[in-house]
Every structure is written in structure tokens, then in C-alpha cells.
Amino acid sequence: xxxxxxxxxxxxxxxxxxxxxxxxxxxxxxxxxxxxxxxxxxxxxxxxxxxxxxxxxxxxxxxxxxxxxxxxxxxxxxxxxxxxxxxxxxxxxxxxxxxxxxxxx
Numbered sequence: 001x002x003x004x005x006x007x008x009x010x011x012x013x014x015x016x017x018x019x020x021x022x023x024x025x026x027x028x029x030x031x032x033x034x035x036x037x038x039x040x041x042x043x044x045x046x047x048x049x050x051x052x053x054x055x056x057x058x059x060x061x062x063x064x065x066x067x068x069x070x071x072x073x074x075x076x077x078x079x080x081x082x083x084x085x086x087x088x089x090x091x092x093x094x095x096x097x098x099x100x101x102x103x104x105x
Contacts, residue, residue: 012054019053022053025057025058026049026058029058030059035048037062039098042098042099042100043100044069047070048062048070051070051072051096052072055085056077057072057073059071059096060073060093068095070098071094072093073092074091075092
């Protein structure tokens with residue numbers, strides 16, 4: 001029989017207030033020029049807000065020359081959270097690449 005209880009599961013929950021606050025944090029940290037260049041059709045604007053809310057802060061870099069779309073500093077997270085996200089305790093950064101699915105937008 002399968003145990004469907006959440007006991008032993010790793011769960012990250014983010015309040016809608018945190019998500020709304022992160023929108024302002026992203027704009028403050030990256031600036032209007034950078035945030036206005038996020039690719040809406042591929043969902044970069046949503047990815048940056050949601051990832052920022054889960055990772056505790058806005059990205060430290062965004063793609064300007066073909067690099068990762070978003071780069072986050074994981075040093076702001078408690079060290080015990082990092083293995084759940086990356087499989088390692090010593091991971092300091094997370095590179096995020098946002099891709100859109102084919103088909104009508």
C-alpha cells in the first residue's frame with residue numbers, strides 16, 4: 001500500500017503576498033530596462049517572479065549575450081535547503097534557462 005501522506009516530503013510553500021512582493025524586488029534589483037527585456041512569450045517574466053519567490057530573492061544576472069536566462073545566488077538560502085534543490089550542500093548558484101513550448105501562444 002502506498003503512503004500518500006506528506007510525512008517525510010520536502011515542501012516549499014510561498015504565500016501570494018511573497019509573490020507580489022517579489023515583483024517589486026525583481027524590478028528594484030534588475031531595473032526597468034532589464035525587466036522590460038524579459039521574453040513574455042516564453043514566460044521569462046513569470047519564471048523570474050516565481051523562481052525569485054522560491055529562491056529567496058531576485059536573480060543576480062539575466063541573459064544579455066546568450067548565457068543562462070537567469071542566474072540566482074543560492075547563498076541566500078539556508079544550507080540545508082540546497083540539497084533538495086541541487087543534490088549538493090555546496091552549490092552556490094543556480095542557472096535557469098526558460099523555454100517555451102511549440103504551438104500557438
